[in-house]
Amino acid sequence: MAAETTSPPTADLRDGHTAADAAPGHGPAGTTEVAAHGADSGGLPQFKFEYWGGQIVWLFLIFAVLYTLLAKVFVPRLRKIKDDRAATIAAAVTEARSVQAEAEAQAAAAQAEIAEAHSRSRRLASDAKTKAASDLATSQKAEDDRLQAQMDAAETRIRGLRDQAMTNVRGIAADTAQAIVEKLTGQKLSTAEVNAALAAQGAV
Structure with a gap:
C-alpha cells in the first residue's frame, strides 16, 4: 500500500487547450466570445444603426436598377403598347366612319333611284293612260263615224224604199181610181x- 504513488495530472494538449479549458462548464475562448456577442446583439441587424449605411447604399443601387429597368424597358414597352392600341382604335374608328359614310351615300343613292323609279312609273302610267284615252277616243270616233255612215245608208235606203213604196201606192191608187x-x-x-x-187631190 505504501508503494502506491500518485501521478501528477498530465496536460491534455488536444486542440492546443489544457485540461482545465476542457473542464465541464468551460469551452474554447472563441466560442465563449461568439456566444457572448450573440447574447448581446438581440433583435434584427437591419434596425441597428451601424448597418444603415450599407442598407442605404443597397437601397439606392436597387432603386437605380429598378428605375433604369422601368425607364428603359417597361415604360417604353407600355407606352408603345398604349400608342399601338390608340392607333388601332383610331384606325378602326376612321374605318367605321368611312364605312358609315359609304353606307349613308349608298342609302341616299338607293333612295334617289327609288324616287326616280316611282316618278318614271307614274310618268309611264300617265302616258299609258293618256295613250289609252286617245286610242279610245280615236276608236270611239271611228265607231261613231261607222255607225253614222250605216245610219245614213239606212236612212237613204229607207227613203228609197219609201219613195218606191209611194210610187207603187200612187200607181195602185191611179189604177184603182181609173177602175x-x-x-x-x-x-x-x-x-x-x-x-x-x-x-190635185194631194195638193188639196
Missing part, C-alpha cells in the same frame, strides 16, 4: 188625167 171612174161612169180615163186628179 172606179170607169165602173161608175162607164168612161175610161187616161193615165194623165188620173195622175192630174191625184196630184
Whole structure:
C-alpha cells in the first residue's frame, strides 16, 4: 500500500487547450466570445444603426436598377403598347366612319333611284293612260263615224224604199181610181188625167 504513488495530472494538449479549458462548464475562448456577442446583439441587424449605411447604399443601387429597368424597358414597352392600341382604335374608328359614310351615300343613292323609279312609273302610267284615252277616243270616233255612215245608208235606203213604196201606192191608187171612174161612169180615163186628179187631190 505504501508503494502506491500518485501521478501528477498530465496536460491534455488536444486542440492546443489544457485540461482545465476542457473542464465541464468551460469551452474554447472563441466560442465563449461568439456566444457572448450573440447574447448581446438581440433583435434584427437591419434596425441597428451601424448597418444603415450599407442598407442605404443597397437601397439606392436597387432603386437605380429598378428605375433604369422601368425607364428603359417597361415604360417604353407600355407606352408603345398604349400608342399601338390608340392607333388601332383610331384606325378602326376612321374605318367605321368611312364605312358609315359609304353606307349613308349608298342609302341616299338607293333612295334617289327609288324616287326616280316611282316618278318614271307614274310618268309611264300617265302616258299609258293618256295613250289609252286617245286610242279610245280615236276608236270611239271611228265607231261613231261607222255607225253614222250605216245610219245614213239606212236612212237613204229607207227613203228609197219609201219613195218606191209611194210610187207603187200612187200607181195602185191611179189604177184603182181609173177602175172606179170607169165602173161608175162607164168612161175610161187616161193615165194623165188620173195622175192630174191625184196630184190635185194631194195638193188639196
